[in-house]
Structure formats: C-alpha cells, structure tokens
Amino acid sequence: xxxxxxxxxxxxxxxxxxxxxxxxxxxxxxxxxxxxxxxxxxxxxxxxxxxxxxxxxxxxxxxxxxxxxxxxxxxxxxxxxxxxxxxxxxxxxxxxxxxxxxxxxxxxxxxxxxxxxxxxxxxxxxxxxxxxxxxxxxxxxxxxxxxxxxxxxxxxxxxxxxxxxxxxxxxxxxxxxxxxxxxxxxxxxxxxxxxxxxxxxxxxxxxxxxxxxxxxxxxxxxxxxxxxxxxxxxxxxxxxxxxxxxxxxxxxxxxxxxxxxx
Amino acid sequence: xxxxxxxxxxxxxxxxxxxxxxxxxxxxxxxxxxxxxxxxxxxxxxxxxxxxxxxxxxxxxxxxxxxxxxxxxxxxxxxxxxxxxxxxxxxxxxxxxxxxxxxxxxxxxxxxxxxxxxxxxxxxxxxxxxxxxxxxxxxxxxxxxxxxxxxxxxxxxxxxxxxxxxxxxxxxxxxxxxxxxxxxxxxxxxxxxxxxxxxxxxxxxxxxxxxxxxxxxxxxxxxxxxxxxxxxxxxxxxxxxxxxxxxxxxxxxxxxxxxxx
Numbered sequence: 452x453x454x455x456x457x458x459x460x461x462x463x464x465x466x467x468x469x470x471x472x473x474x475x476x477x478x479x480x481x482x483x484x485x486x487x488x489x490x491x492x493x494x495x496x497x498x499x500x501x502x503x504x505x506x507x508x509x510x511x512x513x514x515x516x517x518x519x520x521x522x523x524x525x526x527x528x529x530x531x532x533x534x535x536x537x538x539x540x541x542x543x544x545x546x547x548x549x550x551x552x553x554x555x556x557x558x559x560x561x562x563x564x565x566x567x568x569x570x571x572x573x574x575x576x577x578x579x580x581x582x583x584x585x586x587x588x589x590x591x592x593x594x595x596x597x598x599x600x601x602x603x604x605x606x607x608x609x610x611x612x613x614x615x616x617x618x619x620x621x622x623x624x625x626x627x628x629x630x631x632x633x634x635x636x637x638x639x640x641x642x643x644x645x646x647x648x649x650x651x652x653x654x655x656x657x658x659x660x661x662x663x664x665x666x667x668x669x670x671x672x673x674x675x676x677x678x679x680x681x682x683x684x685x686x687x688x689x690x691x692x693x694x695x696x697x698x699x700x701x702x703x704x705x706x707x708x709x710x711x712x713x
Numbered sequence: 714x715x716x717x718x719x720x721x722x723x724x725x726x727x728x729x730x731x732x733x734x735x736x737x738x739x740x741x742x743x744x745x746x747x748x749x750x751x752x753x754x755x756x757x758x759x760x761x762x763x764x765x766x767x768x769x770x771x772x773x774x775x776x777x778x779x780x781x782x783x784x785x786x787x788x789x790x791x792x793x794x795x796x797x798x799x800x801x802x803x804x805x806x807x808x809x810x811x812x813x814x815x816x817x818x819x820x821x822x823x824x825x826x827x828x829x830x831x832x833x834x835x836x837x838x839x840x841x842x843x844x845x846x847x848x849x850x851x852x853x854x855x856x857x858x859x860x861x862x863x864x865x866x867x868x869x870x871x872x873x874x875x876x877x878x879x880x881x882x883x884x885x886x887x888x889x890x891x892x893x894x895x896x897x898x899x900x901x902x903x904x905x906x907x908x909x910x911x912x913x914x915x916x917x918x919x920x921x922x923x924x925x926x927x928x929x930x931x932x933x934x935x936x937x938x939x940x941x942x943x944x945x946x947x948x949x950x951x952x953x954x955x956x957x958x959x960x961x962x963x964x965x966x967x968x969x970x971x972x973x974x
Contacts, residue, residue, distance in 0.1 A: 480898045486914075487902060491760075491767075494909040500764030624741025628748055635752040646759055 455550060456558040463562025467526075474570060477526075481518040488514045503645045509671060513642055516667050520598060521639055522571055524605040524662055526563035529556070530626035533613025537708070538621060546705075553697060556613075557606055564602050590669065593679050597666035600686045604661050607693035608633065614697065617704025638664030658689040720816060721824055728827045743830045747837075750783065753904070768908040773848045774936060775906060780842045781932040782903040785865060787838060789872040791831035793823045796876045796893060800883050809971045819962065822880060823873075846935070857935050860944070864931035867951035871923055874951075874958035881958070881965035896922075903928030926950060 467474065489511055496507045505513065533556055536542045545552045612629050616622050634640065636659035643654050643664045654660050665682055668674045674682060732739045757779055761772045770778070799822050802808040811818045846853055879893040902924045907915050919925045926947050933939035 476894060476898075479895060483898055484901065487905065490909045490911070490914075491905060494768045495760065495764050498764065498766065498768070502760070502763045619737060621735055621738045622741075624738040624743070624745055627742055627745030631745055631749040631752060635756075640752065640756045641759060645763075647755070647762075650755070 456554050459555055460558040460562040460565070463559045464566050467563050467566040474567075477522055477567070478571065481522050485514055485518045503642070505642065505645075510642075512671060513667055516670055517639055517663050519571055519576075520601060520663050520666055521634075522567045523564045523598065524601050526567045527560050528626075528630075529560055529606055529609035530612035530622065530629065532556075533610060534616040534622045534626060537614065537616040537704075542708075553610065553701065556610060557603075560606050561602065590672065590675070593683070594666060594670045596683060597661070597669050597686070600683065600690065601662045601666055603690050604658055604686065604693065605633070607690060607697055608658065610697055611693065611700065614701050614704055617700075617707050633659050633662060636660065637662035638667070642667075658686070658693070661686040661689065716816070717820065720821070724824050725827045725829075728825075729829055731826075732829045739830060743833065746830065746834055750834075750838075754779065768906055770906050770908075771849075773845050773850075777842070777845050777849070777935065778906050778929065778932045779904050780838060780845060781865075781935075782900070782928045783838050784835070784842065785868045785872070785903070785927055785931070786900055787831045787834050788865075789869060789876075791828045791835065792869070793873065793876045794828040794831070795821075795823050795825035796880055798822075798826060799880050803883055803969075806971050808969065812969075818966075819877065819880070823876065849936075851936075853935065854937075857937050860934035860939075861931050864934045864939075864944075864947060867947050868927040868931060870951045870955045871927055874955040877955075877958040877962050881961045884965040884969050900924055900927070906932075923950065923954070 492502070492507060492510045492514075495502065502510060542552060545555060609626070609629065612622060612626050615625060619625065636643070636654045636657055638654075638660060639662075643651055643660055646654065654664075661682075665674075665686065669679050669682075754776070757775060758772070760767075761775075765771075767775045799808075802811065802822070808818070808822075811821050814821060875896050876893065879896070882892050899918075899922045902910075902918055902922075907918065907925045907929045910918065915925060930939060930943065930947050934944070
C-alpha cells in the first residue's frame, strides 16, 4: 500500500536536489540567524549576564540544534503549497486517483525534510561533538523520535492551515500568522523557559513546543527517562487530535469544493 | 512630474483595490505582521530580565534599534514591493509592455504594487518610536530628529539601490531574483545594536552588506552617538551605491532579450 507513497517520498527528495539555490537560501538564512544569536549571547555573557539556567555553551548548543530542526520541519511551506493546490484546483487530479491527499502531501513533505536532514545533519552534529558529550544511545533514539514527531506535528498543523482554503478561499494571511506563532511558541527564538511566566504557561498547553523546544530538551538532557517518554506520549496525543481534525475538516471541506480544474 | 504623480496615484488606487478584494486575507496578513513584530519585541524585552544592558545600550535604546530596523524595512516594503513581480515580467516577456510606456521603467516596476498593509503598519511603528524616545530619559534635540530622518533617507536610497541591483541581476539571469531574499535575510542583522558583533563582521555589514548604515546609523544619529566622519561616509556611500546601481541597471537593460517575441 505504501509503495506509491515511497515513490512520492523519493521524487520529492530528488526534486529538492534540483533546486539547489533554495537549499542554499535556507542554509544561508539559518546560518545568519545562528551567527546573530550566538554573538548576542556572547555579548550578554561577556558582560556578566546569564539567561536563566543556561550557561553560554548550552545556549549555543540550543541554537545550533534549533536551527537544524527548523531547517527540517520548515523544508516546505506546507500551508501555502496545500492552500494553492486547493485554490487553483490542483487537488482535483488527486481526488480521482486511488491515493490519499493527506498521505501524498505528508510523504512529499517528508522527502524534503529527509533531504535537509541528510545535507545538514553532519554539518550540525560534527561541531556539537566538540561542544558536548552528546547523546547516549537511548537519548539519541529519543531525540530522533522527537524530531520525527516534530516533522509530523508541523505537517499536520500546516496541513490544517492549507485545507482551511476550502472554507476561506485564500489563506496566505492565516498561514503567515501561524508561521509566526509556531516559530515563536516552538522555542525557535528563545528557549520557552526564558519567556515571561504567563507566556510559558500558554506555550505549555499548545502543541508548538514539541516542534523545537521539546526535542532540544531531550538532546540536552533537560528531560530524560519517564519525563521524556511521557512528553513524547503527549506529543503523539496531539498528533492524533490534529490527524482526526484534518480528516474531518478535509471531508467537510470537499463538500464545499467546487472542483476547479476537473 | 505631474505625469508621474498621476501614474503613482492610479497605481496606489489599483493596489488598494487589490487588497480590498481579499479583505479577510489582507486583515489576516496584517495581523501576521503584528504577531511577528510583537513576538520579537517580547523576545528583546525578555532578555532584559537577565541583563541590564546590551553592549552598553539600555533597554529602550536596544528597542530603538529594533524599531528603526522595522521602520527602514517596512518603509522599503511599502514603496518597492513591485520588485517582487519583476521576475515574472521578465520571464513572460511582459517587461516589453513596461519598456514601451512613456515612463521610467524602474519607477513603474518599483511602484506598481504599493503595499498598503505595510503603509498602515508604519503607524504603530512610528508611534512606538515616539513612545520609546520619550522613555529614553535623555534630551533628544531637534537636530537629532532631523539627522534621524536624514539618515533614514540615506537608508532608503541604499535599499532602493539594492532593489535596482536585484532587478538588474534578474535581467541577466531570471533565477537571480533570490538575491532580493538574501538581502531581506541580511537585514535581520540590524535588529540589534551592531556592537554585539566583532569588528570584522561590523566592517562587512557596513561596507559589503551595508545593514549597519541602513539601520544602526539612523538610530545612533537619534541617540547622538554617531560621529561626523561616519555621517559623511554614509552620505557618500548612499549616493555612490545608488549611482552604481543605476549604472548596472542601464548596462543590464542593453542585455534584455524579450521572452515573448
């Protein structure tokens, strides 16, 4: 059954290799942002400041791993791509094929994510080995699982944004809002535990923390053992909720769809 | 001149119509800008829970750099948004029609899509700048304000030059449109005072990618910490950069090959 999706995954991976400039732009963006933040932390720590429980080395590790995860999960602008497929009628051709639009979109995104992981994995983890005795095997497995969970959750959140095109017609603005909310409340700007308390509490009740903050907490040993597993369980629960919502909204949305391009 | 005014007025009317035709999405997009701006402001303010100053700058001075970055960036986006449609014009050969109009093709290409949302977004940014200046607790003279506006004008001249270079490169190779995105990303350097970077990087961001001239110079002029040598340098740099970009544009135009004919 999954053979056809394997082909979609493979095609997406290979297509990503064609658009090398896009890969370079993503890398440039991430690297520049990393440089800015690292020098920002240097300037604060050099004058005797300290951000919460984080020492300088931990903050640098946080931002390196955060950039890596962001590159993977944001490999594709899912909300925009899916929104356009619905708006311009591209989805019509999938409706008449023995293929699930949800799975097709997921494996298409997974191919891009895998490409990013393959390209930047070594570049990111090699320097980390010098910075920290990173990962026991168990932590490594938990970290890999949490990053895969992040890819799935990010996909489902923005898949929901994309299919809301059925209801609103055009969701570029909504997508833009969600990108910014997800970037911030995932811990992409600043570790969530450094935010004002009220914002930290809000973020704890939302799925975004599983995109970046939670995988890094595992990697840095801030959560381990039972706590790490229960966190993963909560993330999986969020995934099931979003998956269910995606199924229901897609089914209802199809009833509103006017079939452009058929 | 009145011809250009009439064209600009017409283009703004058309752009407004375009935004109004998708009101819900425009409102959502505007909210997205507010969300991004607010979150980053919260980020900067959060840092001041853990430190008294950033490389010698107080909380409100650091916020002023961030707001000036937004002012320079949003102003350029409001004015030059049309450049993002230039690649398609060249690719599809529509630029032929622009060239055949009795109007400067650069002017038309830049102004054809005034970003109304960014224009509105300027209101909260300017209001916050005024609020921050009041909170600074230091006397800001009329001269400082005048210099701030003057250096912002230089900023816009340099940004316009960067956009002209991007358009020129697009004529040479349509895929070079991504150049403008590299510029947009580089601009984010300006969200913080430049002194956080080592001097080598400060030189790069002053001379090669002039983000520091674009953002930090106006903020420093307002704070009264920019010396006159740098002020003169910024003036020469802005005019020189813009002049070179126009020269590159003229050369590029000679290489334009219509895609449609």
